Amino acid sequence: MRNALLASVALAMAPLFVVAAAAPAAAQSKLGIGVVNIDAAIGNSAAAQTASQQMQVTYKAALDSLNSRTTALQTELKQKQDALQAAAKAAGAKPTPAQQQSLQTQYEALQKRGQEAQAELQQLEQPIALARSYVIEQISLKLEDALKSTMTKSKVDLLLKEDSTLAYQPGVDLTNAVITELNTLVPTVGIVPPQGWRPGQQQQAPAAAAPAAGAATPPAATPPAAQPARPQPSGR
Template identity: 40%
Template sequence: MKILLKSALAAGLALGTLAAPLATAPAVAQTRAPGVAIVNIPAVVANSAAYKQAEQQRPVTYKQFYDQAEQRRAAIGAQLQPLYTELQTLQQSANPDRNRMQQLSQQIQQIEANGQRELQQILAPVILSQAYVEEQINAQLSPAIKTAADKNGITLVISPDNVLYADSTYNLNQAVLTELDALLPSVQIVPPQGWLPAELREQQAQAQAQQQAAPAAAAPAASGR
C-alpha cells in the first residue's frame, strides 16, 4: 500500500502568509464496525508527534529565513500600497484615466508575481525541510495503517473523500495515529546535503536513463551506414 502526501514543494506561498494549519483529527469511538474503516491521512499526519515536533522546531532552526521572508514581504507590501491607493482613487473618480488604471494593474501584478517568486526562493530551505519531514512520515504511514487495521479486524481502509456518510464507529484515525507515533516518534527536520524530494529524484533518474539510452539507440543506426 502506497500513501501519497502532497509535497510542500508544490504548494505556493501567499505574500501575506508563511504557513497554514491543518485540520485536526475528529474524535474516535470506542467500538468500530468490523471490516471497513475510514482514515483521514492529512488529519493523522497533522496530529502525529513527529509532525508536531517538526512544526515546533522549524521556526527556530530556520528563523533567519522566516525573518528574511517577513521583511521582504513587508517591503513588497510597502511598495504596493501607494499603487493600490492610486488605483482605488482612479476607480472612484468621475472620469478615471483608464490607461493609467491599466498601467497600474499591470505594474501591481508584476510586483506581486516577482514578490511571490522572491519569497519562494527565500523560503526554499523551509519548503525543502517540510518535504523531508513529509517523506519520513509518509514512509511509516503504510505500516501504521496496516498494523492498526490488523489489530482492529479491518480488511478495507478508505479515505473520507468519497464517503457520503459514516458514523464515528468507522473512524480509524486514532488507532493509526497511535501506531504512527510508535513507529516514528520524531523526525529530522534538516535534510542531508544535496537531498531532493522523491518526485525530483525520480525525474532525475528518468532523465539519466534517457541520456544513457540515447547512445545505445544511436549505435545501431551508425553501424548500418
Template identity: 40%
Template sequence: MKTYLKPLLAAGAALVAVSPIVATPVSAQIVKGIGVVSLPAVVANSNAYKTAETQRPVTYKAQIDQAEARRLAISNQLQPLVTKYNNDQRANPNNASLAQQAAAIQQISQAGQNEIQQLVAPVALSRAYVTEQIEDKLDAAVQNAARKKNIQLILDPSSGAVLYADAAYNITQDVLNELNTLLPSAQLVPPQGWVPREVRQQQAAAAAAQGAAPAAPTQNPPATTGR
C-alpha cells in the same frame, strides 16, 4: 497497501487544519474485519508531524523573518501606487495612464511574491521532507494496526468512499499509535540536494524517456571505388 496513501497526498495541504482525533463510544454490534481510518488525521496528529511544526519556526526563523520583512517592504512600496491608481481612476476613469499604473503594480506584486516564495522555499522543503518521512512509515502503520485488530478491509473517509461509519470501525487512533512507534520523530532539515518524491518521479520519468528515445541514425561515409 500503497493505495491508501492517495487520499493523503490529495489532502496534504490541509493537514494542519485536521481536528484532533476524538474517541467515541463503541457500538455493541459491528461487522468484524472492517475498519475506517483517516490518513490525513493520522499524519496531522502524529508526534513526528506535530514536533516538526513546533521546531520549524525556530530552525527557520531567519528565513521566515526575512520573508516577513520583505513582504512588509513590498506592501509599503505598493501602497502609494495603489492609492494613486484609485484616486486617478475616480478622477478620470478614461485616463490612458491607468493601464500603465495597473501593469506596474501587477509587476511589482508578482515579482515580490516570487521573491518571498524563494525566501521561504527552505521552509516548504522542510515540511515536504517531514511529510514524506511519515508517508514512508504510514503503510506499515496501517498494516500493523490491521493485524492487531484482525481487520481485512480498511476504508478512508477522506477519499469519499465512506458516507457513514460507526465509531466502532474507526482505527485512526490505532494507526496513529503504530505510526508514533515506527517514527517517533522526523528529521526537520532535508539533506543537501533533496527534492520531494513527486519531483524525483518526474526526474526519473524524464530520464527514462530520454533513455528510450531512439538514437539519431548515423550516416555511413560514402563508399570509395578504386581505379
C-alpha cells in the same frame, strides 16, 4: 508551520463489490470499514509536531526574513492597489482616453509587482519548504505499515480516505489510531535535509537497490531524479 506539515498519500484498495463477489458464502458477515484523514494523521503525529517546533528554532532566521519581507510586500502592494482604486474613483464612470490609459498602466504595474513579490517570497521560502518536505517524506515512508497495523488491530477490511467519502459515522474514523501507530513506527525525524536531497529520493531508494541484487545481469536504466517540489506562494 503546523498546517504546512501536511501531505496527501493515495490508498490503493479493491472495490467493495469485488470483496463481496469473492466470498458469496459470507454475504451475511459484516464488512469492517474505516476512514482516515491522511493529512491529519501525518501532520498531527508526534514526529511532525516535534519537527515543527524544532524548525521554529533551526530556521528562525529564514522564517523571520520571510515574515518580514511578506509584511513589507503586502504593505507595498496595498498602497499600489489603494492608489489604483483612488484613480479609478476620480476618473468616474466615463473616464477620458488618457485616464483609461493611465488606469491600465497602473493596473499592469500592480499585476507585475504582485508576480515579482510572489517569486521573491517563493525563493525565500524554499529552504523552509524543502525541510517540510523532508519531514513529511520520512513519516510517509512508515504510513503503509501504520495503515496495515491499524486495520489489523481495528479489524477493518476496507480503509477509505476521508476526502473520498460523502458521509460517515464518527465511530469509523481511524485517524487517531493511525497517529498512534505512526508515533510508534517513527517517533522522531530529522529536519535538515542532506546535501543535495530532493523530494522523492527516499521512496526511490528501494527500487534503485533492486538491480544491484543481481550483479550478473546488466544494470537497469537509472530512474530519473524527482523534481523539487515547488513551495506554495505566500498569500498577499
